[in-house]
Amino acid sequence: MKYYSTTEKNVLILISLLKAHGIRYIIASPGNTNTALIGSIQKDPHFKIFSAVDxxxxxxxxxxxxxxTGEPVVISCTGATASRNYVPGMTEAYYRKLPVLAITSTQQIGRIGHHVAQVIDRSxxxxxxxNLSVTLPVVKDEEDFWDCEVKVNTAILELSRNGGGPVHINLPTTYSLPFTEKEELACxxxxxxxxVDDLPKLDEDKRISIFIGSHKNWSEAxxxxxxxFCNKFNxxxxxxxTSGYKGKNRLLFSLAAAQExxxxAELKPDITLHIGEVTGDYPILSMAGKEVWRISPDGEVRDTFRKLKYVFEMSESSFFEHYSEPKNSVSHHQYFQKCSDFLKKVQxxxxxxxxxxxxxASKLASKIPAGSAVHFGILNSLRTWNFYDLPENVTAYSNVGGFGIDGGVSSLLxxxxxxxxxxxxxxxxDLAFFYDLNAIGNRHAGNNLRILLVNNGKGTEFRLYNHHASHFxxxxxxxxxxxxxxxxxxxxxIKNYAxxxxxxxxxxxxxxxxEAVYQCxxxxxxxxxxxxxxxxTDSENESEALQIMHRLEVSAEGKAKQALKNLLGQKGIDTVNKIIKR
Incomplete structure (x- = not known):
């Protein structure tokens, strides 16, 4: 049987993921803004649809x-006050933890508040x-596609999380025509x-990277x-x-990953296990595997690498202990050795x-006194010091959570x-230091404070050779x-003030x-x-130094890619990649 579907990508993503998650029951109420959704599935044999005017x-x-049935049920309505009538039933679902997914279609969100007929605010x-409410974007580019894909997955997963319950998706429409026989999207x-679930198998032959973002202090256990886990797997x-981990198979890999x-490709893993929180190590983001497994007690969807497949709502220790059993095999650590050899070659x-x-950083990092702690300013300081390892018993921190320049000295204090x-x-x-200047005047500032202020008279980040603002x-x-x-x-x-x-x-x-004073x-x-x-320092030297560190190792493929990027620009490269994939 032929059936026709909308060309609106947010709807196609939603339909694709409803199917992928096995959701089949739909109760549809009549309307115009939800025509894109209901018109696309009304003849689809996957769905079992019922009609309800009220x-x-x-x-x-x-x-x-x-x-x-114990299964999720979708309810779909149009704009105006239709969604307001869902409130009593959704309240019932909330307190009974029933998996009801309310998809409330709407005109484009920008029309809210402008006296446009049948447009109300559901924000x-x-x-x-x-338990969760999300508004999907109108998908115009890859960024919107990713945003929509993540939001729909997150919403559907929430239907069964922590005992389950209702979820709300606000779905904008552009009233696009015609409905076509176009193939469905793959999401x-x-x-x-x-x-308590049966966890997916993890192949011992796969190359696995464990990427640790900023992390609380590690216990011995x-x-x-x-x-x-590393003893068993490759x-x-x-x-x-900021990762804090000092155990086996650890690599401070930023310098290697930054080789532009x-x-x-030969260094990339098959699977990346993602733990910890926000990272300031931008180069390592390019080293993700073909799929990413996120492990965290919060169980939240964090698609940092845009390759997320699984979320494990459990402690990291529980995950690693589960996959380490039985301990009947020992890894030869080929992947670790390959990465380690490349890093040493670059160094x-x-x-x-x-x-x-x-x-x-090259002069000071390895000489920081044992047992000390180091706090780095975000971006330039953290980036450059990530090129050099600290002594094993020195801990490090950075305000990468909010990633602002406003409180680095106060956090150190x-x-x-x-x-x-x-x-x-x-x-x-210097900008971050002056932003937080009052901290060193605090009467509790102790003799154990030591601040390295790198003063180049500006936000040198914006003058680096690879920053898009360097164009100016x-x-x-x-x-x-x-x-x-x-x-x-x-x-x-600063001399007089300090x-x-x-x-x-x-x-x-x-x-x-x-050299004359640093030993003190x-x-x-x-x-x-x-x-x-x-x-x-000055921004010209800062930029030159960073460029040198980013170009220590050159391959023919990497050089050709950079030349092509210089010729076509990043948008041109993306276009070529799309054509190749077709």
Whole structure:
């Protein structure tokens, strides 16, 4: 039997995922905005559709059907006040934890509030109407497609999560015609598991990367659980300084992953296990496997790499312990060795770089006193110091949660209050430092504070060779990079301020000056004063140093790809890739 479907991609994504998740019951109420959905499925043999003119009755019908069958039931209505009549039945579903999926179709969201007929605001719903409410985008590009795909998967998974319950999807329409015989879309399907489920098989022959974002301090038991997993599987653990993991098969891989002129395909895993929270290690995002398994007690959908397949709502230790049993096989660690060898090859090619944050990291990272903690400013400081490892017993942190520049010094200060006998280092740029300047004037600031202030007189991030704002060149300084504020690299402003607050002040404007004073900054004992070491660099040297670090290893394929990108631009590359995939 022929049946016709809309060309509206948000609807096609929704239909594809309803099928993929095995949802078949639909109770449809009449209307215009939901024609794209109902008209596309009314002859589809997968769905069993019932009609109900009264939306209040439809919602209660869904409660009865869901309770009887144990299956999710979709209710579909149009705009105007139709969805308001779902509230009593959805409230019933909420308190009985019934999997009712209310899909309320609507005109485009931008029309809300402009006296457009039959347009109402559904952006806020009552607390006890649905466990989750999402609004799908009108899909115009790949970003919208991904957003829609994730939201629909998340909504459907919520129907059965934590005992189940109702969910709301707000579905905009563009009234597109005609309805065609066009093939359905293929969408990724997410699945969620808990420890009571049968977990998917993990092949011991697969190359597996465990990527750890920012992470709380690891307990010994948690470390042993991950080490036990690595003993069995062909795995490598990719970390940055905020990951906190110091166990076996660990690689600080940022420098290797950042090689923009090298084809790293041979280093990529088959599967990536994603744990931890937000990361500031941007290069490692390119090293994801063909599929990603997200492991976290919160069980939330986090599609960081846009390759998500499974979500495991459990502790990381529980996951690793489950897959480590039985312990009847031992990995030869080929994948770890391959990645380790490549990293060492890249490291061996590091030349002398200009006076910059990169150069500072090369001189200081390995010499941070044992038992200290280091707090990095986001982006440039964290990025460049991720190229160099810290001593094993040094811990590291960065405000990558909100990823703002506003509280780095205060976070460092707060941490230092926890142990007055431990050294706390901060590495921070000038804009972030001045943003949080008041922190070093706090009367609780202790002698265990040591701050490395990298002062280049601007947001040097926006002047780096690979930043899209670099297009403006020097013109970018005035407003984008905010150059010239806070004394414009004054040699006395911070010196006088810090010394008046009781800090020992050090400074350097070149490599020779740095070499003459830096040893004092690394003394392993808490001294009688906190320290502030101000190092003056410039954005040109910062950019050159970063470019050198990104181009240590060159392959023919990587070089050709970069040349093509320079010729066509990223949009041109994306277009070519689409044509090749057809």
């Amino acid at each position: 939306e209040r009755s439809a919602a209660y019908m869904a409660c009865g059907l869901a309770a009887e 806020v719903i009552s607390n006890d109407v649905a 990724r399907v997410f699945k969620r598991f808990s420890l 948690e470390t042993l659980a991950l080490e036990g 795995a490598v653990v990719f970390c940055d300084h 002129l090298h084809n790293k 061996d090619k590091i030349p002398e770089v200009p006076f910059s944050n990169v150069w500072l 707060g941490a230092s209050l926890g142990n007055e006998n431990k050294l706390y280092y901060g590495v921070i740029g 060149g020097n013109d970018g300084d005035e407003f984008v990079a905010a150059a010239g504020h806070y004394g414009n690299k004054s040699e006395t402003l 010394e008046n607050l009781g800090f020992e002040y050090l400074s350097a404007s070149n490599k020779e000056e740095f 900054f690394l003394e392993p004992e808490v001294k009688d004063r906190p320290m502030l070491f101000e190092v003056f």
